[in-house]
Each structure stands twice: as structure tokens, then as C-alpha cells.
Amino acid sequence: MSEYLLLRHRQIPDIGNLTVYRQNEGFQAFHKAVTSMKPEEVTEVVKASGLRGRGGAGFPTGLKWSFIDKNKWPHYVVANADESEPGTFKDREIMENNPFQFLEGVMLCAYAIQANVAYIYLRGEFWQIAAHLDRKIAELHSAGLLGDNLFGTGYSLRLYTHLGAGAYICGEETAMLESLEGKLGQPRLRPPFPPSFGLYGMPTVVNNVETLTNVPLIIEKGAAWYRGYGTEKSAGVKIFSLSGCVNKPGNYELPLGTTFRELIYEHGGGIPGGRQIKAIMPAGASSSLIVANEQALDTPMDYESVPAVGAQLGSASVIIIDESVDIPWLINKTIHFFKHESCGKCTPCREGSYWMMHLTERIDKGKATWKDVELLKDVATQIRGKCLCALGEFSIEAVLSGIDRFRQDFEARVGAREMIETQP
Numbered sequence: 001m002s003e004y005l006l007l008r009h010r011q012i013p014d015i016g017n018l019t020v021y022r023q024n025e026g027f028q029a030f031h032k033a034v035t036s037m038k039p040e041e042v043t044e045v046v047k048a049s050g051l052r053g054r055g056g057a058g059f060p061t062g063l064k065w066s067f068i069d070k071n072k073w074p075h076y077v078v079a080n081a082d083e084s085e086p087g088t089f090k091d092r093e094i095m096e097n098n099p100f101q102f103l104e105g106v107m108l109c110a111y112a113i114q115a116n117v118a119y120i121y122l123r124g125e126f127w128q129i130a131a132h133l134d135r136k137i138a139e140l141h142s143a144g145l146l147g148d149n150l151f152g153t154g155y156s157l158r159l160y161t162h163l164g165a166g167a168y169i170c171g172e173e174t175a176m177l178e179s180l181e182g183k184l185g186q187p188r189l190r191p192p193f194p195p196s197f198g199l200y201g202m203p204t205v206v207n208n209v210e211t212l213t214n215v216p217l218i219i220e221k222g223a224a225w226y227r228g229y230g231t232e233k234s235a236g237v238k239i240f241s242l243s244g245c246v247n248k249p250g251n252y253e254l255p256l257g258t259t260f261r262e263l264i265y266e267h268g269g270g271i272p273g274g275r276q277i278k279a280i281m282p283a284g285a286s287s288s289l290i291v292a293n294e295q296a297l298d299t300p301m302d303y304e305s306v307p308a309v310g311a312q313l314g315s316a317s318v319i320i321i322d323e324s325v326d327i328p329w330l331i332n333k334t335i336h337f338f339k340h341e342s343c344g345k346c347t348p349c350r351e352g353s354y355w356m357m358h359l360t361e362r363i364d365k366g367k368a369t370w371k372d373v374e375l376l377k378d379v380a381t382q383i384r385g386k387c388l389c390a391l392g393e394f395s396i397e398a399v400l401s402g403i404d405r406f407r408q409d410f411e412a413r414v415g416a417r418e419m420i421e422t423q424p
């Protein structure tokens with residue numbers, strides 16, 4: 001990127017310092033919004049910008065804000081800083097290095113929906129980041145940017161951080177709200193959705209850290225400016241967390257629509273040891289496996305094009321798999337994660353992930369027959385569409401796509417066993 005919009009600390013040293021942030025247009029958008037824009041106007045600009053949620057689902061952000069129920073009060077904002085998807089490490093970099101832009105995004109969202117309280121829900125392991133944000137929030141109070149009667153307008157706002165206990169499910173928005181209320185972190189039945197029934201049953205907007213970090217510049221520079229980045233349906237920039245078998249793993253902020261090839265070979269420096277790329281998981285452990293052929297490498301990374309090659313963009317945690325990696329082994333590792341993280345509320349997810357873990361273990365250890373692979377497929381298919389949240393769906397993506405698209409790896413694993421069994 002010639003100019004960073006989100007990872008601005010890479011170009012502006014000390015942007016995490018309030019004075020430096022303010023010298024670089026910081027809090028101008030918030031001041032402008034609170035003193036001269038109606039709340040609905042802020043939502044309209046965000047809508048027009050084409051910004052979509054960066055937490056995984058890609059839901060249009062301004063549209064979500066416009067769904068807030070205006071007949072029930074108070075309203076809340078909850079920033080999702082749970083960042084638990086294996087392979088995702090972008091929100092952490094933002095909060096550690098460019099915290100005020102993120103906090104200003106939270107504040108603009110709060111103003112747009114007229115919330116007077118906003119929470120930042122962080123995974124338990126981010127306790128140092130929570131303490132860091134608490135210090136930044138205190139600075140904002142001292143500077144008169146948070147508190148009562150802001151800029152003499154009568155609008156009041158307070159921000160609070162809240163630590164989870166390190167459960168992946170608490171990144172799911174309704175489980176997060178339960179956890180924030182002090183209950184067991186398990187998903188709620190929907191509808192109703194958070195904009196009408198959220199925190200304490202009140203209208204709530206839940207947005208990802210990266211999503212909110214886009215907002216100050218959108219309000220400051222306008223929707224048309226933001227639309228100058230990315231594609232028509234996937235506007236703006238995205239942070240791609242690149243990991244796995246790649247020479248230069250890390251966070252890369254690029255326009256949506258950048259190809260996998262550019263990310264992996266130009267920015268990521270290619271595959272170690274000059275080995276062949278085999279598969280791509282574009283959305284972390286929750287992702288289907290894409291066969292990394294020429295067509296896939298030339299696919300633009302946006303919300304429309306990635307599904308066309310059989311996966312989702314998700315939170316864009318792009319994991320690279322090279323030819324040295326055995327797919328049944330990889331799938332066993334991902335299922336181990338989902339089995340551990342299933343909250344247990346829905347039977348298909350709880351029991352299914354348990355059985356998938358045992359079956360993939362048996363396959364990985366070379367102790368399975370093809371019947372076990374068929375059974376694995378059957379168990380995975382039975383989870384589909386039967387759970388309250390997407391964790392169950394996520395758990396079967398790598399399994400089903402792996403068996404379908406890398407069948408030869410499974411055949412090789414069960415082949416030896418079947419030869420033994422069929423001997424007279």
C-alpha cells in the first residue's frame with residue numbers, strides 16, 4: 001500500500017500517542033459528527049461507503065446500524081475484539097499500535113446509534129491490550145473527548161473494556177453478549193437479532209475492531225473517497241493475515257480484490273524452499289480448502305470472488321498449505337480445535353465434532369478404512385444447518401472440502417490399511 005488507512009502506525013511513528021494522533025486529523029471526524037451531523041447522517045455516510053463487516057460475514061455496516069430499534073432505549077455498542085479465529089491476528093496489531101483510530105470508530109458508531117455506553121469485548125489472553133486501551137480511554141476523558149456533555153452538545157459517552165476467558169465461541173456475537181452479561185458464553189436463538197434484542201435485551205450494534213477502525217476516515221474524507229479502494233461490491237481495504245507455508249507471514253493491508261497470487265508471491269515472498277503451493281484456507285480454520293491451481297491464484301480476494309472458487313473470505317486469515325503438508329493431518333488439527341471450542345449447547349456440533357475428531361485421528365494414524373472416510377463425511381453432513389450458530393458449520397468446511405478436493409491424500413492414508421484387511 002502506498003498509503004495505509006488502518007495500519008497507519010507503519011507510516012506515522014507514535015500514532016498511538018494522543019497528541020500525534022490529533023496532529024494527523026485524529027478526532028476531527030468525531031468532533032464533526034457530534035457538533036454538525038445528525039446521527040442518521042453518520043449512518044448514511046457509512047452506508048454509502050460500502051463498508052462491510054470485517055469480522056467474517058461481510059454484512060453491510062451502515063445497514064446494520066440503520067436496523068437499530070429506535071423504540072427501545074438505551075442502545076449499546078459492543079466492539080468485537082475477541083479475535084480467536086486461528087490465523088487471524090489483525091485486530092491485535094490495530095489495538096496495540098493505532099488504538100485511537102479504533103476508539104474513534106467505536107465512538108462514531110455510538111454517536112450514530114445514540115448509545116451513551118460502549119463496551120470493548122477482548123479475548124482473555126488480550127489482558128495487556130485491555131490495560132493499554134484503559135489507559136487510552138482515560139486520556140480521552142482527560143482531553144474532554146469522552147464523558148458528559150461532549151463539546152457542549154449534551155451528548156455523553158463512556159467506553160469500557162471487558163475481558164472474556166479465552167473461549168472461541170465468545171467471538172460469536174450473541175455468545176459474546178451473554179458473556180458480557182456475566183452468563184455462560186453460549187449463542188442465542190435468532191431472531192431477534194442484536195439491533196433489536198442485544199445487550200441486556202436492548203438494541204445493540206456489534207462490530208469487529210477492523211470494521212470500526214475504517215469509520216473515522218470514512219466520515220472525515222467521505223464515502224466516495226473510500227469507494228476509490230476495492231471493488232464495486234467489496235469496497236475499501238482489508239487486512240489479510242497471511243500465515244502457514246509462506247516466506248513472509250504477517251498482516252498485509254491491501255485493497256479488496258487483490259489476488260491471492262499477489263498476496264502470496266509479491267507480498268508474502270512465496271513458498272519456503274521453492275516448494276509447490278497445494279491449498280489455501282482463506283478464512284482460517286473455519287475455511288474450506290481451495291485447490292491452489294492457476295485459476296485460484298488469480299482469484300480476487302473479495303466477498304464475491306472467493307465463494308466462486310468454493311470458500312469464503314471470512315476475516316481474511318489466509319493460511320497457505322504447501323505440498324509437504326498432508327491434508328488428513330491438517331484436518332485432524334482443525335477438528336481438534338473445533339471439538340475443544342464447541343460450547344456444547346447444540347447436540348450436532350457437540351457430538352459431531354467429538355466423532356469427527358476421533359475419525360480424523362484414526363485416518364491420520366493410518367488405522368482407518370475408506371468406510372471411516374465415508375462415515376466422517378456422513379457425520380459432517382449431519383451437522384450442516386442444524387446448529388444455533390456458525391461454529392458447527394465452520395467445523396465441517398475443511399472436512400468436506402478436504403475429502404472432495406484432496407481425495408488422493410485420503411486414499412493414500414487408508415490404502416495401506418485396506419490392503420492388509422483384504423489379504424486372505
Ligand SMILES: Cc1cc2nc3c(=O)[nH]c(=O)nc-3n(C[C@H](O)[C@H](O)[C@H](O)COP(=O)(O)O)c2cc1C
Nearest residue numbers: 053054055080082083084171172173207208211390
Ligand atoms: C464461532 C464464531 C466465532 C466468531 N469470532 C469472531 C471474532 O473473533 N471476531 C469478530 O469480529 N467476529 C467473530 N465472529 C463474527 C461475529 O459473530 C459477528 O458477525 C461480527 O462480530 C460482526 O461484526 P462485523 O459486522 O463488523 O463483521 C464469530 C462468529 C462465529 C460464529
